[in-house]
Each structure stands twice: as structure tokens, then as C-alpha cells.
Amino acid sequence: MKILWLAIKDIKLTFFDWKAVLILVITPLLLVLILGYALAGVFEDKQIIEKFTVAVVLNHPNNESENLIKQVEQHANQYIHLKEMNQEEAKTEVKSGEIPVMVTVSGDLQKADSIVIQHNIKAELQGKITEQVFNQIIQSSRLLGQAYKATGNTNAVPYQKEDHMETEDISETLFIENSSANDGKIVSSFQYYAAGISVMFILLTGMSGLSSIIEEKKLGTYSRIRMTYTSLPSFIIGKWLSTTATCLLQFFILILGTSLIFNISWGNHLGVLFLLMLAYVFAIGGIVIFLTIFIQTETMANIIRGVGVQIMVLLGGSMIPIHTFPEMLQYAAYITPNYWAQNGLLNLMGGRGFSSITVELLVLFCIGLLTFSIGFIRLSKGEEGNLG
Amino acid sequence: MPDILEIKNLTKSFTNKNVVSELSLNIKKGEVYGLIGPNGAGKTTLINMICGLIKPTNGSITMDSQNIYKDNFKFKKLLGVVPQDIALYTALSAKDNLLFWGRMYNLNGEKLKKRVAECLKLVGLDDRANEKISTFSGGMKRRINIAAAILHEPALLIMDEPTVGIDPQSRNHILETIKQLNSKGMSVIYTSHYMEEVEYLCDRIGIIDHGRLIVQGTIEDVILQIGDKSKIIFSLQNNNESAINYIKNNIPNIQEVEDHKLIVNTANVHQTLLNILEVIKDSGESIATIDILSPSLETSFLQITGKSLRD
Ligand SMILES: Nc1ncnc2c1ncn2[C@@H]1O[C@H](COP(=O)(O)OP(=O)(O)OP(=O)(O)O)[C@@H](O)[C@H]1O
Ligand SMILES: [Mg+2]
Numbered sequence: 001m002k003i004l005w006l007a008i009k010d011i012k013l014t015f016f017d018w019k020a021v022l023i024l025v026i027t028p029l030l031l032v033l034i035l036g037y038a039l040a041g042v043f044e045d046k047q048i049i050e051k052f053t054v055a056v057v058l059n060h061p062n063n064e065s066e067n068l069i070k071q072v073e074q075h076a077n078q079y080i081h082l083k084e085m086n087q088e089e090a091k092t093e094v095k096s097g098e099i100p101v102m103v104t105v106s107g108d109l110q111k112a113d114s115i116v117i118q119h120n121i122k123a124e125l126q127g128k129i130t131e132q133v134f135n136q137i138i139q140s141s142r143l144l145g146q147a148y149k150a151t152g153n154t155n156a157v158p159y160q161k162e163d164h165m166e167t168e169d170i171s172e173t174l175f176i177e178n179s180s181a182n183d184g185k186i187v188s189s190f191q192y193y194a195a196g197i198s199v200m201f202i203l204l205t206g207m208s209g210l211s212s213i214i215e216e217k218k219l220g221t222y223s224r225i226r227m228t229y230t231s232l233p234s235f236i237i238g239k240w241l242s243t244t245a246t247c248l249l250q251f252f253i254l255i256l257g258t259s260l261i262f263n264i265s266w267g268n269h270l271g272v273l274f275l276l277m278l279a280y281v282f283a284i285g286g287i288v289i290f291l292t293i294f295i296q297t298e299t300m301a302n303i304i305r306g307v308g309v310q311i312m313v314l315l316g317g318s319m320i321p322i323h324t325f326p327e328m329l330q331y332a333a334y335i336t337p338n339y340w341a342q343n344g345l346l347n348l349m350g351g352r353g354f355s356s357i358t359v360e361l362l363v364l365f366c367i368g369l370l371t372f373s374i375g376f377i378r379l380s381k382g383e384e385g386n387l388g
Numbered sequence: 389m390p391d392i393l394e395i396k397n398l399t400k401s402f403t404n405k406n407v408v409s410e411l412s413l414n415i416k417k418g419e420v421y422g423l424i425g426p427n428g429a430g431k432t433t434l435i436n437m438i439c440g441l442i443k444p445t446n447g448s449i450t451m452d453s454q455n456i457y458k459d460n461f462k463f464k465k466l467l468g469v470v471p472q473d474i475a476l477y478t479a480l481s482a483k484d485n486l487l488f489w490g491r492m493y494n495l496n497g498e499k500l501k502k503r504v505a506e507c508l509k510l511v512g513l514d515d516r517a518n519e520k521i522s523t524f525s526g527g528m529k530r531r532i533n534i535a536a537a538i539l540h541e542p543a544l545l546i547m548d549e550p551t552v553g554i555d556p557q558s559r560n561h562i563l564e565t566i567k568q569l570n571s572k573g574m575s576v577i578y579t580s581h582y583m584e585e586v587e588y589l590c591d592r593i594g595i596i597d598h599g600r601l602i603v604q605g606t607i608e609d610v611i612l613q614i615g616d617k618s619k620i621i622f623s624l625q626n627n628n629e630s631a632i633n634y635i636k637n638n639i640p641n642i643q644e645v646e647d648h649k650l651i652v653n654t655a656n657v658h659q660t661l662l663n664i665l666e667v668i669k670d671s672g673e674s675i676a677t678i679d680i681l682s683p684s685l686e687t688s689f690l691q692i693t694g695k696s697l698r699d
Contacts, residue, residue, distance in 0.1 A: 005491045009477065016479045220475035224536075227439045227469045228492035229461055 002230055006238025007245060010212060014246055020208070024250055028201040029257045032264075035193040051351075052126050053081045055090035055099045060107030068105065068137065076133045078351065094118060100126040103134065191265065194258040195345035196318035199280065199338040201254065202247045203312060206284035207305040209243030213292050214301050233380045236289060240372065244285035251277045267348030272357065276348065279361045280341040282368035287337065289375030312336045340364050389416040392466075392544050392575050393438070398447035400433055400599075407433045408599040411447070415544065420566065420576040422590030424583070426693055430599040431579050432472055435548050438577075439469045451544075465493075468542030470550050472579075474533045478522040482513060482532050485521060486539060493540035500539075507535040510568070512561055527558025534562065538569065545569065546577045551585060563589060583686045593685070597693040607685055614688040617653040620660060621690075622678040624648065624668070631671040638667045645690065 015021055058065055073082050083099070093099040100123030104116040115134060119127030216222040225235055255273075258264040266273055295301050313319055315332050316339035322330055333339040344360035393415040400408040408430045415421050425431050436442045438449055440460050449456050456463040476485050486504040490496075495503060508514040511531035521529060534550055547566070551559045566589060570576055580586055586593055587607060594604040603610050624631065627648045635650065636642055643651045654660035657680060668675060 002491065002494075005488065009480075009488050012484070013477060013479050219477075220471050220473045221477065223436075223441055224469070224471055224475040224489075225492055226441055227464065227467070227471075228489070229464050229494050230492045 003234050003238045003241060006225075006230070006235060007242040010209075010239065010242030011246060013212070014208070014242075024201060024205050024208075025253050025257070028197045028254055029261065031197045032190070032194050032258055032262060035189070035197075051079050051081060052101070052123075053083050053099045054126075054130050055093055055102035056082050056084045057087050057090050057102060057104040058084065058107075059087075059104060061105075062107045064109045065105045065107055068109070068134075071137045072133060075137060080130060080133060094120050097122060101130045103130060190262060191349045192321070192346065194254075194262070194264045194266075195342045195349065196313075198251065198254045198258070199316070199341045199345070200309070200313045200318045202251055202280065202284060202341075203309050203338055204305065205247050205250050206243055206281075206288050207301070207309060209239060209246070209285075209288045210291050210295060210304065211298070211301045212242075213239055213288075214295065214298055217296075218298070233376070236292075236376055236379050239292075240285045240289050240376075243288050244281040247281040247284055248277060251281065265349060266345070268351060269348060269353045272354045273345075273348055275354075275361060276341065276344045276357055276364075279344075279364035279368070280337065283337040283341075283364040283371070284368075286368035286371035286373075286375065289379065290371035291375075293375055293378045312338055315339070316342065318342055334363075337364060337367050340367075389418060391415060392417045392451065393577075394450045394453075395434075395438075396448045396450075398434070398437065398449065399445045400430075400437060400442065401445045406599050408437070408444075411596070411599065411601050413594050413601055413604055415575055415577060416592075417543075418570070418573055418575055419591040420570050420578055420589050422586035422593035423577055423579045423596060424581070424586055424593060424689065425596035429596045429693075431596060432548055433599075434596070435469070435546055435577070435579070438546060439467055440464065465540065466543040468537040468540065468545045470534050470537045470545070470547040472548035472552070474529045476521050476529065476532060476536065478529075479520060481518045481520055482508065482524070482535075483517040485532060486536055489536040490539045495540060503539050503541075507539055510538075510565055511535045525555070525558070527554035527561075530554055531558060531562065531565075534565065538574075542574065544575045544577070546579075548579045549581065550578075551580065551582065559585075583684075583689065587685055595689060595692055602692050603688075611683050611685060611688050614683075614692055617655050617683060618657050619681045619683075619690075620652045620654065620657065620664060620678065621681065622650055622664070623676045624650075624673045625676045626673060628671075628673055631673040634671040635667050635673070638670075639664060651690070 056069060058069070069082060069084075072080075085093070087104070090099070090102040090104075094102045097120050099120075101117065101119040104118070106114045108114060115138075117127060117131050117134065119130070213222075216225075222235070226232060255266055255277075259266060291304065295304060315329065316322070316336035317325070317333055318338050322333050322339070325333075340360045340363045344357040344364075347356040347360070350356075391414045395411060395413050398408055398411045399406060411430075411434065413421075423431055423434070433442070437444050438456075440456065440463070443457070451463050451466060454462075477488070480488070483504060486507060487500060490500045490504060505514065508517050511534055513528060513531055513535075516524070516528070521532060524532070530550060530552075534547070537547075538545060545566075551562055554562075563585060566576060566578065570589075576589075578586065578589055590607070592604065592606050593610060595602045595610065603613050605613065624635075632644070632648070632650075636644065639652060641653050643653075645651055652660055652664060661680075665675075
């Protein structure tokens with residue numbers, strides 16, 4: 001109960017400071033807005049790319065071409081839906097915009113331009129996605145192995161892209177996708193930055209918890225608490241609780257804000273999302289308690305809040321997509337909790353469920369448990385001779 | 389009167405420097421004990437050991453004849469501490485602060501509300517209960533600082549310079565509050581730089597310097613122990629080193645304290661004064677200031693610590 005009162009006091013202090021609340025809630029929303037608007041023009045409907053239909057026209061179908069379609073259906077059904085129709089039908093649908101993309105597959109895959117991808121002028125992104133899907137499937141040796149066994153020709157990819165209508169180029173960086181080949185997760189830049197900025201600001205909020213411990217030591221309220229019947233462990237758990245609770249609250253506000261104001265989808269599994277949020281704030285709370293062992297002065301805390309968080313944000317890919325980094329740095333990302341949180345969020349935003357974030361949950365939970373345990377054990381002993 | 393607190397051979401050293409050394413004192417039930425000493429004497433360090441914030445290097449502290457480090461929580465119940473620095477949440481209201489501190493002392497429900505109201509009234513701030521501490525004057529903050537220490541009705545209240553830097557009105561209020569608490573049976577350890585406060589409040593005093601208790605007893609006792617003598621305090625115009633040495637060598641019972649002040653204790657003021665004037669004349673120096681003090685706590689303190697209480 002006392003732990004609760006300690007935590008409530010901290011939360012009260014946080015929310016009485018309206019400037020801090022403003023920074024922690026409005027700034028991230030503004031950042032999402034700014035980044036979102038900067039990129040919005042690229043997306044016609046300013047919406048997330050949802051699963052879309054691709055018209056498939058099979059000219060002289062045979063085993064090979066049917067096999068290809070099957071493979072595509074199997075591996076890419078998360079974000080495209082194939083619909084077989086004849087050439088004329090497909091053209092009409094694509095021209096009218098009913099269906100964004102059509103793929104024409106001729107029977108003989110060994111011939112050049114045996115696969116032609118055409119898309120509606122407004123469906124550049126969908127065209128690009130379809131292109132990548134077919135590209136990946138064809139490149140996978142499964143199909144090529146069969147198709148070219150006879151000829152021994154394994155080089156040329158037998159497809160050609162032909163833009164049906166005039167198009168603009170899509171800048172690569174705006175099209176954010178997971179780089180691993182079999183992972184068809186695709187999220188919009190809006191979602192990407194909503195996730196990145198949220199985890200970043202929650203990191204910042206967590207570090208305010210660190211500052212508040214230092215401030216209490218400076219103010220003498222920490223010493224005073226220790227003169228009461230309140231034990232040091234209660235004080236530490238109280239700080240941990242208020243830090244995680246404030247982070248969680250902020251997380252809720254950011255998710256709610258971004259979905260209501262910017263119509264950003266955080267996926268279809270709210271329960272799993274909540275689990276991920278819990279795991280992330282659990283990790284942050286632990287890290288704060290752990291850092292308290294080493295960070296004793298306000299200056300140090302400010303450095304951690306300023307520089308430390310920035311480094312974590314950059315390393316973890318919260319601002320710049322991580323796959324643009326050199327390999328070494330990509331491994332470094334694994335030590336940042338925000339990397340795991342964001343990765344999990346992006347998975348969920350891509351429409352996937354619990355199984356897609358088990359590793360993230362586990363890693364975050366372990367970070368939280370380990371750091372909290374070490375911090376708690378060390379701090380519970382108190383600091384001999386330090387009047388604080 | 390039995391002792392409520394007994395301190396034996398208490399020593400605390402920070403990096404090999406003894407801040408409190410071999411200090412023994414006892415506090416009787418129901419008394420107000422004044423702890424006085426110059427800056428850095430070790431008063432706060434002593435208090436921090438009593439309230440369990442830091443552990444002594446050596447020695448023992450017993451309350452009701454039991455070592456306080458054996459069962460810390462039991463003694464925290466008996467102890468109220470007013471820290472030297474105001475330790476409150478300035479962004480919260482006075483009432484919210486007291487509610488919080490009361491809860492830290494395991495108070496809750498109606499009892500908590502009642503105690504908060506009583507203590508606010510006691511320190512005379514019930515009309516400002518809902519205002520933030522940050523809007524309070526220094527004196528009002530100090531009063532809330534005191535209220536937060538007595539919510540749980542401790543048997544022993546330790547006050548570390550509770551009247552530093554405040555207006556006379558707040559000070560009087562605080563002194564009256566302490567008298568009132570004491571009259572209801574609360575024992576008090578009172579630390580101050582203000583001699584008149586100590587003289588007004590305390591039944592007994594202890595003078596502490598360089599971590600050692602130099603004298604202890606009632607105010608009359610202390611004055612007596614130091615010597616029931618008047619003091620002639622003077623300073624010289626030029627503070628000439630050799631002249632000072634000459635004077636020191638030719639006047640018995642002379643002492644040099646800070647700022648080149650010289651003190652002579654004497655039972656015969658008239659004779660000593662004539663002697664002093666003669667020696668100074670011989671030394672070639674001349675007098676800048678001269679004071680004659682009949683015995684008091686202030687002069688005793690000055691003599692014993694070589695420092696005046698306030699700078
Ligand atoms: N944590 C510490 N580490 C090292 N030295 C310390 C520590 N705390 C106090 N001291 C030293 O111990 C001495 C006594 O300090 P203390 O605060 O007890 O004095 P005080 O009598 O309360 O003085 P004041 O009247 O100014 O409050 C000082 O010289 C101080 O520098
Ligand atoms: Mg002090």
C-alpha cells in the first residue's frame with residue numbers, strides 16, 4: 001500500500017508539472033504529424049497500404065505458370081490477393097481503379113517479357129509491391145530450379161516490367177519494409193514513425209524517473225522517507241512503479257492520439273499490443289532502477305536523457321530505418337530496448353499477431369527482469385555514509 | 389527522570405577524518421536538550437546517526453535501553469525528525485505533503501486526516517492547507533517541515549536548526565509550538581545557532597565542537613563549569629605579531645580566538661583591566677575594541693569553542 005502511495009505521489013508530481021506533460025504528449029504527436037505530412041503526399045489516400053487485389057491473366061497456362069501463381073499465393077497472401085481473369089476484364093478493372101494491379105503471365109516462362117506487371121496510375125506502390133513479390137518468388141530457386149533445369153540457364157529473370165501508364169518514381173526510403181526476404185511485412189512511413197517516436201518518448205519519460213530519484217536525494221525527501229517506517233526497497237519499487245505507470249500511460253495516450261488524429265493503425269491485436277507495451281515499460285523501469293546505481297548527479301542524468309537517449313534512438317533505428325545501417329551497427333541495435341519494442345510494434349502494425357513478437361516480448365522481459373534485479377539488490381543495501 | 393536516549397562513545401569518520409568522535413550524551417524523558425556548536429561541529433552527522441540514516445563507525449545508541457540498530461523500525465516510531473534542509477514536495481500543497489508523510493508513518497483513514505488537521509493548526513497554517521508549498525515563505529515552509537515530523541506523535545523530536553533564516557513571527561510561532569509539544573510530554577533535541585532560543589527553550593544543553601561533546605548540563609551548570617568569571621574581550625589596532633606575543637606572555641589566563649580577538653577570564657575585572665592596559669601600552673600596540681562581559685552562555689560558548697555562534 002505504501003508503495004502505491006509513493007508511486008501516486010510521483011505521478012502527481014509529474015502531472016502537476018504541465019510543461020513536462022506537454023513535452024511528453026504533445027511533442028511526439030507533433031513529430032508524427034510533421035514527419036507524417038512530409039511523407040503524406042506520396043501516398044494517394046494517405047492511408048496504410050492494406051491487402052489489395054492483383055488481377056492475374058494467364059496466357060496459355062501450363063504447369064510452370066500455374067506453379068508460379070500457386071507459389072505467389074502461398075507466400076504473399078498476407079498482403080495480396082490474386083484474382084484470375086481474362087485480359088480485357090483485367091485491363092478495364094485496372095484502368096478504372098477497381099483493381100490496382102494486373103499481372104500477365106505467358107505460358108513459356110523462359111521467354112523474355114513472359115511476365116508483365118501493369119498498374120493503375122494511382123497505384124504505384126501496389127505495383128512496386130507486386131513486382132517485388134514476383135521477383136522474390138522467381139528468384140527463389142524453388143521455381144527456377146524446375147524451370148531451367150533443362151536449359152541450364154539460371155541467370156536471366158524472365159520477366160519484364162512494363163508501365164502501362166505514366167508514373168512517377170517512388171523514392172526508396174519512403175517505402176519502408178522489412179529487408180528479410182520471406183517477410184512480407186509492409187507498413188507505411190506513418191506507422192513507422194508513430195512507432196519510432198512513441199518508443200523514443202517513452203524512453204525519455206523513463207529517464208525522467210531517473211531524474212526524479214536524483215532530485216529526491218538532493219531535496220532531502222529521500223533521506224526523510226528513510227527516516228519514516230518506509231523501507232528502502234519500498235522506495236525503490238515505488239519509483240519503479242511510478243516510472244512504468246507513467247510510461248504506460250504515455251504509451252496509451254500516444255497510441256490513442258495517433259490512431260484518432262492521424263488514423264494510424266496499430267494492428268488488429270489489441271491484447272497483444274498491450275502485452276508488448278507492458279514488456280517495453282517493464283524493460284524501461286528496470287533500466288531506470290539499474291542506472292540509479294551509477295547515475296548520482298543531475299548533470300549525469302541530464303546527459304543520459306539528452307545524449308544517451310539519442311544514441312539509443314539512433315542505434316535502435318527509431319528515427320532512421322535500421323536496414324540502411326552497416327551490419328555492425330545493426331547488431332548494436334539488439335542491445336537497445338527501443339529496437340525490440342519498435343520491431344514488435346511494426347510486426348503488429350503489419351497485421352501480424354502474437355507469434356510474430358514472441359522474441360521481442362522475451363527479450364524485453366529479460367532486459368527488464370535483469371536490470372531491475374541487479375538495481376534492486378544493489379540499491380536495497382543503501383549507501384553507507386552518504387547523506388544524500 | 390529515566391533516559392529516553394543514550395549515546396555512548398559514538399564515532400563517525402568519513403575518509404579517516406573523525407566528524408563525531410567518542411561522543412557520549414543522554415537525553416532524559418520529557419526534557420528539551422539543546423545541542424549547540426559552530427558550523428561543521430558534527431551536529432547533523434550525530435542526528436543522522438540517531439535517526440538511522442548513517443551507521444556509526446563505532447559506539448552505540450540506545451533508546452529505552454535497547455540498541456536502535458537492532459530493531460530500526462521500532463525506534464523510528466518513537467522518533468520524529470525535522471531535517472536541517474526543508475524536505476518537502478514544493479509542487480504539492482501543504483495538506484498533500486502532510487498526508488503523504490503521514491502515510492509514510494503508517495497513518496491512514498480518519499486518524500490521518502485528523503492528525504494532518506491538528507498539525508496544520510498547531511503550526512498555524514490551517515488556513516493555507518491547500519496552497520502549494522512553493523508559494524510559501526521560508527518561515528511557513530519551515531513550519532510545515534516541523535508539522536511533517538510530528539504527525540505520528542513521536543516520543544522524541546529531533547530538530548536540526550528549525551529556525552534558520554526566517555522572520556521573527558514564524559520563529560516565535562515555532563518556539564511556542566515546541567514549548568507546547570514539550571508540555572505534553574514530548575522530549576526534544578534542539579539544534580540551533582541562536583543562543584537566546586536555546587536559553588529560552590532548553591532544560592539542558594551540550595556544546596559540541598570538532599565532533600566532541602565539550603560540556604553538558606543545565607545552562608547554569610555549563611556557565612559554572614567553564615568558570616564563573618567575567619570576560620574581557622579586546623582586539624588590537626594593528627595586530628602586530630610580536631606585540632601580540634608580548635601581550636600573551638605578560639597577561640595570565642589570556643586566550644586568542646578567531647579574528648585576533650583576545651579574551652581574559654577574571655574574577656576581578658577592575659584589577660585585570662588596569663593590568664591589560666599597561667601591558668598593551670608596553671607592547672607598543674593600541675586597543676581597537678574592548679568588551680567586558682559578565683558570564684553568559686554566549687561567552688561560555690565563545691571561550692570554549694574559540695568561535696562565536698554566528699559568523
Ligand atoms: N558525507 C560526508 N562525507 C564527508 N564529510 C562529511 C559528510 N557529511 C558531513 N561531513 C563533514 O562533517 C563535518 C560535520 O558536518 P555536519 O553537517 O555534521 O556539521 P553541523 O554541525 O551540522 O554544521 P552546521 O551547523 O553547519 O549544520 C563537516 O566538516 C562536513 O564537511
Ligand atoms: Mg547541520
